[in-house]
Amino acid sequence: MAALKIIHTADWQLGKPFGRFPSEVSGALSEARLDVIDRIAEVAQARGANHVLAAGDIFDNVDPGDRIVLQALSRMDRAKLTWWLMPGNHDHARPGGLWSRVRGHAPARVRIVDEPCAVEIEEGAWLLPAPLEHRKTLSDPTAAMVDMETPAGAIRIGMAHGSITEFGASGESTNLIPPDRAQTAGLDYLALGDWHGFLTIGDRTAYSGTPETDRFGREEAGACVFVEVRQGNAPVIDRVETGRYRWLSRRWDLSILDHLHVELADLRSEHRLNDVLLDLKLAGAASLADRVGIIDELEQRVAHELRHLDLDGSGLVARPTPEDVARIDVQGALAGAAAILQARADAGGADASLAAAALERLYVEAMRSTAGAEA
Structure with missing residues (x-):
């Protein structure tokens, strides 16, 4: 033969x-x-x-x-x-x-x-x-x-x-x-x-x-x-x-919500998202509003388009702007709480990451309350 x-x-x-x-x-x-x-x-x-x-x-x-x-x-x-x-x-x-x-x-x-x-x-x-x-x-x-x-x-x-x-x-x-x-x-x-x-x-x-x-x-x-x-x-x-599924690992350095849209456009141009398992790590520094928007879009939209998403957002640091803090509560006790949390986050001490997370949560809940009042 x-x-x-x-x-x-x-x-x-x-x-x-x-x-x-x-x-x-x-x-x-x-x-x-x-x-x-x-x-x-x-x-x-x-x-x-x-x-x-x-x-x-x-x-x-x-x-x-x-x-x-x-x-x-x-x-x-x-x-x-x-x-x-x-x-x-x-x-x-x-x-x-x-x-x-x-x-x-x-x-x-x-x-x-x-x-x-x-x-x-x-x-x-x-x-x-x-x-x-x-x-x-x-x-x-x-x-x-x-x-x-x-x-x-x-x-x-x-x-x-x-x-x-x-x-x-x-x-x-x-x-x-x-x-x-x-x-x-x-x-x-x-x-x-x-x-x-x-x-x-x-x-x-x-x-x-x-x-x-x-x-x-x-x-x-x-x-x-x-x-x-x-x-x-x-x-x-x-x-x-012969394989259907792609197991991709990515690290995206972001600072504004539009940067996420650019990365997603590139990903969609290369792969069918329903055939992708994505291990995604975020990095960079963004305003509180942009960080919340980035995480929300990934968790509430992109995660459902993908076959699976493993998301680690800990590397994307929130840098609250005066506008972010003002949107939490222009007057009242929340404004004071936001100022204290921001100060602790900026100080970089042992509880900085906890303070940053608390400030982000305060921002999210305040936005939800505002949206509910306007509905």
């Missing part, structure tokens, strides 16, 4: 709970991880690949529940592809465990490779898997590939889940894979899982990354990898985006 077209993917982590989010957000994120199976199938069919190799962590844990298992298998069965699923560290193989249950439900299109034995996936092309039997192992899971025999001239594709030694791991690190394993085992391609971003090591080894991003710190969309594997030659490797 001269070449074989495959899709390499990993780290689906189906059934991940996303427990720190509200239920409507966690539910959407969990469902997206199932939906991405359909997009992987679309990529495979568009690129002419008949095989999908999933290099571990298909499931987030060893007991994902029947709905997750059956939903995943049903989606895979719809596509006219062969899916090769291998246990990783989150969903490691154990007798009578998850993979026995998956195998019991799996349609013919879904093949479980939970033993370190070479298997012919197409005439002249062999898969050499390194399934994990434990969540952590001190031994190299790919060592057995060196002695896995295949016919002369066959395409050899390794599949493993773990960390490349050069990532800086030391001591009793687990699931370590040497960076030259493709060369020492005579592999035409080594498909790796565990690292959630796309990464190539040399010309014959790659991490596909997760197909649906699941954490802040990775701003790129999730992806799979199209690979054209050629016996004896370096493979063609092409990253293809």
Whole structure:
């Protein structure tokens, strides 16, 4: 065989709970991880690949529940592809465990490779898997590939889940894979899982990354990898985006409400907000009126447009103007209270931040009272 077209993917982590989010957000994120199976199938069919190799962590844990298992298998069965699923560290193989249950439900299109034995996936092309039997192992899971025999001239594709030694791991690190394993085992391609971003090591080894991003710190969309594997030659490797949600981290330095509008316009021009989870930190100094307006717009409007907003406004300092204080109460006791709070906030002592927060609250309540009286 001269070449074989495959899709390499990993780290689906189906059934991940996303427990720190509200239920409507966690539910959407969990469902997206199932939906991405359909997009992987679309990529495979568009690129002419008949095989999908999933290099571990298909499931987030060893007991994902029947709905997750059956939903995943049903989606895979719809596509006219062969899916090769291998246990990783989150969903490691154990007798009578998850993979026995998956195998019991799996349609013919879904093949479980939970033993370190070479298997012919197409005439002249062999898969050499390194399934994990434990969540952590001190031994190299790919060592057995060196002695896995295949016919002369066959395409050899390794599949493993773990960390490349050069990532800086030391001591009793687990699931370590040497960076030259493709060369020492005579592999035409080594498909790796565990690292959630796309990464190539040399010309014959790659991490596909997760197909649906699941954490802040990775701003790129999730992806799979199209690979054209050629016996004896370096493979063609092409990253293809599949993810729906974008997890963005931003720091906006603001001083007036219009600055927020500029940042939001830029964000809307680049992304669909309903597909964005935003970790936003504010910085700068604004009048009390502008700070209240900025926070209010983010919490009462933008947060509802986004899939999710994590907002830290503590870095946006209020600098009350005389006009701000005058609007609280031109006469009466509130004016005196506002003056005292402003003085303490300006003094910068131990209770400055508390005084600033109290002044802001006083301003907000005064504006609400004024609005109610005018209604």
